Amino acid sequence: MARRFRGESQHKVDSKGRVSIPSFFRRVLEAGDPDWTEGLRPQLVIVYGDHRRKFLECYTIEAIDEVDDKISKLPRGSIERRMLERLFHGQSIPTEVDGDGRLVLPQKLREKIGLDKEAFFIASGDTFQIWHPETYEQEELAKTEAWLDELPEGVDPLSFLDGVGGA
Template sequence: MTDRFVSNFTNRLDAKGRVSIPASFRAILAKDGYEGLYVHRAIDLPALDAGGHALRATIDDILARFSPFSDEWELLSTALNGASEVLKVDPEGRIMLSEALRTHAGIGEAVTFVGLGHKFQIWDPERFQAHLETARTRLRDVKRVLGSQPLSVPPAGTATS
């Protein structure tokens, strides 16, 4: 078992508005030991960021870069802490997304869970597919740029480690 959220899974909401967290994600959350599921609106995407202690630690690391009296700290803390929710995970591994979270992500009858290593995102499936295509296009552009740059080769006779 890995300790990173990877892959993506699409699940439907049930009649009560609950959705099952993928089993592999639940296993990572259980290993992490966080009570519930920490969720906040993604800052610049129509998605939700979710996770446990690893996500909380990343947020704390980001906030530690700023003075707690700075505007930047205040804005980040408001977005990442003040507008967050801790969702209860039921014994079957389901969560219920609040109306505010569903509205932000444009979630209707299904969600796509997307692993991002230390956290995962929750998307509307169609919005995720569009985001994935944009990401692939941008990565092809990055690959072309990197591929056109010469490799850094040390001069002849220079020792390398």
């Protein structure tokens, strides 16, 4: 099983759109790039997607290859395949980590999510997301807290894993 991204952090974005990637995320990017070796820059794909996405989702090469494989299994010419190709192939940018451990986020992507001086990174398994810190707090953190508040008293969210995968 591939390594997973873990954790969250906030980093400054400079005027050229450069932002440091958390060092523990860089190790996962390296492990998830089959062509990476010491001295090379790990590759990744940033999916910015449709108008509903208020974040950038960063995929390791292995993770995006898995998505691509699933898309290619859909019937050629189907609306589902065409739309997923558009969202994951057309609305994405292949890139690499620079020599200083940073991503350079193009202006178009920064404008899409309203990113200016700070970026919030949060792990999401085999991907990580980049958010404007206030957007994340107002929308995603609020959703998580509301979901937890709706659980009956004493319910541990880990209990939802019982029985997953036929166990």
